Amino acid sequence: MQKKFFVYWGMVVFRLKSRVQNFWHDESAQGITEYGAVLAMVAVLVAITFGIANGSLMPALSNAFSAVGSILDNMAAEASSAS
Secondary structure (H helix, E strand, O other), rough: OOOOOOOOHHHHHHHHHHHHHHHOOOOHHHHHHHHHHHHHHHHHHHHHHHHHHOHOOOOOOOOHHHHHHHHHHHHHHHHHEEE
């Protein structure tokens, strides 16, 4: 009876040890963690940028998008008149 007890617990310890080793060496979720870290860093940089800009960032972005929109409108007008 005592021998079976030790064999059983020896198998349990061996299985636990192999599962812990597999968990330790498994890198399947490493990519997700790295993407999360990059996303967090970008969020912090955006927050810092908006904090430093003090309201001057929104007009600059609006002007930039308006200029791009005007260029695209001019290109579309020239393309339609050429055909």
